[in-house]
Amino acid sequence: MDDAEAIVRHEPEGRKAELRLWLRLLTTTNLVSNEIRRRLRAEFNVTLPQFDLLSQLERESGGLRLSDLSKRMMVTPGNLTGLVDRLVAEGQIAREQMPDDRRVVMVRMTDQGRREFSRMARAHQDWIAAMFSGLPPQEQMLLTQELAVLKKSVSDCRAP
Amino acid sequence: MDDAEAIVRHEPEGRKAELRLWLRLLTTTNLVSNEIRRRLRAEFNVTLPQFDLLSQLERESGGLRLSDLSKRMMVTPGNLTGLVDRLVAEGQIAREQMPDDRRVVMVRMTDQGRREFSRMARAHQDWIAAMFSGLPPQEQMLLTQELAVLKKSVSDCRAP
DNA sequence: ATTATAAATTATAAGCTTAAAGCTTTCTGT
DNA sequence: ACAGAAAGCTTTAAGCTTATAATTTATAAT
Numbered sequence: 001m002d003d004a005e006a007i008v009r010h011e012p013e014g015r016k017a018e019l020r021l022w023l024r025l026l027t028t029t030n031l032v033s034n035e036i037r038r039r040l041r042a043e044f045n046v047t048l049p050q051f052d053l054l055s056q057l058e059r060e061s062g063g064l065r066l067s068d069l070s071k072r073m074m075v076t077p078g079n080l081t082g083l084v085d086r087l088v089a090e091g092q093i094a095r096e097q098m099p100d101d102r103r104v105v106m107v108r109m110t111d112q113g114r115r116e117f118s119r120m121a122r123a124h125q126d127w128i129a130a131m132f133s134g135l136p137p138q139e140q141m142l143l144t145q146e147l148a149v150l151k152k153s154v155s156d157c158r159a160p
Numbered sequence: 161m162d163d164a165e166a167i168v169r170h171e172p173e174g175r176k177a178e179l180r181l182w183l184r185l186l187t188t189t190n191l192v193s194n195e196i197r198r199r200l201r202a203e204f205n206v207t208l209p210q211f212d213l214l215s216q217l218e219r220e221s222g223g224l225r226l227s228d229l230s231k232r233m234m235v236t237p238g239n240l241t242g243l244v245d246r247l248v249a250e251g252q253i254a255r256e257q258m259p260d261d262r263r264v265v266m267v268r269m270t271d272q273g274r275r276e277f278s279r280m281a282r283a284h285q286d287w288i289a290a291m292f293s294g295l296p297p298q299e300q301m302l303l304t305q306e307l308a309v310l311k312k313s314v315s316d317c318r319a320p
Numbered sequence: 321a322t323t324a325t326a327a328a329t330t331a332t333a334a335g336c337t338t339a340a341a342g343c344t345t346t347c348t349g350t
Numbered sequence: 351a352c353a354g355a356a357a358g359c360t361t362t363a364a365g366c367t368t369a370t371a372a373t374t375t376a377t378a379a380t
Contacts, residue, residue: 003231003232003234004212004215004216004232004233004234015285015286015288015289017297017300017301017304018285018288018289018292018293018300019285019288019289020304021292021300021303021304021307022192022288022292024304024307024308024311025185025188025189025192025307026189026193027234027311028185028307028310028311028314029185029186029189030234031234031311031314031315031318032182032185032314033186034234035314035318037338038338041338041339047338047365047366048366049365049366049367050365052164055164056164065328066328066329067327067328067329071163072163072164073164074163074164074187074190074191074194075366075367075368076367076368076369077328077329077330078329078330078331078332078367078368078369078370079366079367079368080329080330081329081330081331082365082366082367083365083366086365101327101328101375101376102328102374102375102376103327103328103329103374103375103376104327104328104329104375105328105329125175125178125179126175128175128178128179128182129175129178129179130317131313131314131317131318132178132181132182132310132313132314133178133313133317134309134310134312134313134314134316134317135306135309135310135313137177139306139309140177140178140181141177142302142306143181143303143306143307143310144177144180144181144184146295146299146302146303146306147181147184147185147188147303148184149294149295149299150188150292150294150295150303151184151187151188151191152294153291153292153293153294153295154188154191154192154195154291154292154294155191156294157290157291157293157294158191158195158291197368198368201368201369207335207336207368208336209335209336209337210335225358226358226359227357227358227359235336235337235338236337236338236339237358237359237360238337238338238339238340238359238360238361238362239336239337239338240359240360241359241360241361242335242336242337243335243336246335261345261346261357261358262344262345262346263344263345263346263357263358263359264345264357264358264359265358265359
């Protein structure tokens with residue numbers, strides 16, 4: 001290997017473990033998301049953020065408010081304006097003003113969007129399953145558990 | 161919790177575990193990197209990609225070729241041009257043509273860059289250590305190990 | 321009722337990222 | 351020596367992302 005993790009080999013002792021873990025987390029995530037991004041573009045002509053947005057909208061038949069979408073996707077609200085614009089232009093989602101609170105914009109999938117997304121989602125799930133197949137189910141569960149602990153640790157450190 | 165992982169609760173059984181693991185991996189990484197990005201900007205007025213580039217360059221007293229930098233950072237080559245431009249403009253790194261192979265561009269840290277980066281790196285390490293402190297050292301090692309297995313699984317799946 | 325505050329979204333500027341095309345330089349096979 | 355292929359980098363166009371400021375609408379406190 002010769003990626004970002006090479007850094008740790010040069011670091012002094014102490015707090016080295018955390019840094020190593022963080023870099024491994026980062027490189028693994030990048031590895032997967034770069035590959036997913038590439039395939040989504042090649043096979044469905046869709047970007048990863050667009051797929052992410054559609055994923056959040058799936059199963060929310062009532063649609064979602066932009067602010068909720070922003071929280072779920074962990075991106076800033078300003079980000080969504082353009083992203084939604086493009087997906088609306090493609091006909092996959094639709095904007096909708098709320099009458100009772102006119103500040104709110106709801107976004108929901110169109111029938112076309114739902115149809116196209118279901119194909120993408122199936123492929124996406126297959127890709128992930130294949131990529132992760134080298135990790136035995138039991139270890140997958142273990143890893144998932146450990147990540148939950150880490151995630152909580154990070155959240156607690158950040159929130160007051 | 162109410163972030164991206166909420167999706168999995170609606171998915172049918174089978175290959176659910178992989179998807180859950182992937183989404184947890186992604187959200188955890190986003191949580192950490194968003195926070196790191198925020199602090200780097202607030203305290204050092206530097207972006208995360210810039211910090212990443214400087215990290216790769218640290219300890220490489222001889223500098224690095226752009227192509228190597230591209231591999232290590234897992235970004236496309238075209239990405240680096242602008243990134244390097246800005247860091248050169250800031251005086252933290254320097255471009256250098258190789259006489260023996262004039263296609264190659266080497267990038268190395270300036271003294272100023274080295275000085276400023278050492279402050280950033282120290283803070284960065286402290287932040288990570290604090291954020292990860294809720295995960296016992298033994299579990300950190302376990303998680304690091306499991307991620308190595310996963311990383312290999314992903315690499316093998318991708319590479320022919 | 322009026323004003324102040326907060327919430328939800330959009331606009332803007334700077335920077336990041338990719339894919340694809342293009343340029344220069346080097347290597348390879350003949 | 352020469353043509354073709356490959357390597358290394360840059361450019362371009364489209365899209366993503368953040369932070370900040372502005373806009374509109376709703377709520378709360380006089």
